Amino acid sequence: MTHGRIALLGGGNMGRALIGGLLRSGTRAERVSIGEHVAEARSALAQELGITATADNAQAVAGAAIVVLAVKPQDARRVLLPLAAVLRTARPLLISICAGTRVESLQEWTGGALPVVRAMPNRPALLGAGVTGMYAPPAVSVAQRSAAEQVMQAVGEVVWVPDEDLVDVVTAVSGSGPAYFFLLAQLMAEAGEGLGLERQAAQRLAAATLYGAGLMAHVPGADLSRLRAEVTSPSGTTEAAVRVLEAGDLRGTIARALAAATARGRELAMLRPDPDPAGT
Numbered sequence: 001m002t003h004g005r006i007a008l009l010g011g012g013n014m015g016r017a018l019i020g021g022l023l024r025s026g027t028r029a030e031r032v033s034i035g036e037h038v039a040e041a042r043s044a045l046a047q048e049l050g051i052t053a054t055a056d057n058a059q060a061v062a063g064a065a066i067v068v069l070a071v072k073p074q075d076a077r078r079v080l081l082p083l084a085a086v087l088r089t090a091r092p093l094l095i096s097i098c099a100g101t102r103v104e105s106l107q108e109w110t111g112g113a114l115p116v117v118r119a120m121p122n123r124p125a126l127l128g129a130g131v132t133g134m135y136a137p138p139a140v141s142v143a144q145r146s147a148a149e150q151v152m153q154a155v156g157e158v159v160w161v162p163d164e165d166l167v168d169v170v171t172a173v174s175g176s177g178p179a180y181f182f183l184l185a186q187l188m189a190e191a192g193e194g195l196g197l198e199r200q201a202a203q204r205l206a207a208a209t210l211y212g213a214g215l216m217a218h219v220p221g222a223d224l225s226r227l228r229a230e231v232t233s234p235s236g237t238t239e240a241a242v243r244v245l246e247a248g249d250l251r252g253t254i255a256r257a258l259a260a261a262t263a264r265g266r267e268l269a270m271l272r273p274d275p276d277p278a279g280t
């Protein structure tokens with residue numbers, strides 16, 4: 001990883017997770033600076049991670065080789081515009097985790113000419129078990145891509161996509177993905193209860209199955225269809241269930257669900273109100 005300093009703008013949920021991950025993976029605390037305007041969030045950073053954050057974003061990014069933008073998407077423009085002059089001079093690598101905020105906008109708000117990488121982590125990143133979909137335009141160098149990858153690996157795995165539009169598909173698959181698995185486990189628990197299990201037992205069975213299946217699927221090189229086949233004996237119980245799922249068009253339902261999530265992500269990005277209609 002680059003030996004320069006890393007600055008985070010926004011020390012909320014994801015910012016804290018990233019800093020925690022960076023510290024755990026060996027980044028020294030003095031190499032990290034944070035700009036966070038909420039006093040309680042700054043206290044939480046000091047208490048949980050022993051990091052001093054500042055309310056002055058310009059101070060946070062001064063001298064940083066990498067700046068991670070971790071504020072809410074609707075705050076991105078307001079946070080970046082006042083920093084444009086300092087960023088244009090220092091030209092750090094900007095990694096934005098803001099959902100639906102395009103490279104073109106980020107470059108415009110930072111005065112142009114800044115290498116920008118988009119990263120879309122998911123909620124398990126808060127436990128260091130996330131997966132981040134990443135996109136870099138061609139102008140970003142191999143070394144900068146590698147530096148961005150190492151930052152995001154602090155909270156889990158990284159998968160690159162070759163086209164910025166695919167970041168919305170990443171959001172549909174892995175960004176929203178934990179909710180699909182929670183829903184499936186919830187429905188399994190409810191069905192188990194309907195078949196006679198105690199509620200708590202049904203929930204533990206479903207949740208622990210989700211966890212165990214996740215561990216098996218996470219083994220490097222794991223083939224999801226083979227894993228499924230291995231627990232589906234011919235004419236057995238699993239096959240009986242899978243046949244019902246297929247007959248109910250689970251495949252088509254999932255395809256439609258992910259298409260809807262992708263479309264909604266694009267819609268939300270277009271609908272986001274401009275926080276500064278004067279265009280300054």
Ligand SMILES: NC(=O)c1ccc[n+]([C@@H]2O[C@H](COP(=O)([O-])OP(=O)(O)OC[C@H]3O[C@@H](n4cnc5c(N)ncnc54)[C@H](OP(=O)(O)O)[C@@H]3O)[C@@H](O)[C@H]2O)c1
Pocket residue numbers: 009010011012013014015035036037038041057070071072073075078079097098099120121122123175
């Ligand atoms: N959480 C997830 O699971 C997840 C997953 C994928 C991507 N993301 C992306 O990650 C980004 C951060 O999400 P989050 O969940 O960490 O949000 P969050 O908890 O709200 O954290 C953002 C922090 O930045 C602060 N902030 C706002 N304006 C600021 C400014 N001018 N200067 C300094 N700090 C400022 C916020 O303060 P206020 O509370 O006052 O606004 C808040 O403390 C979002 O863009 C989101 O799209 C999140």
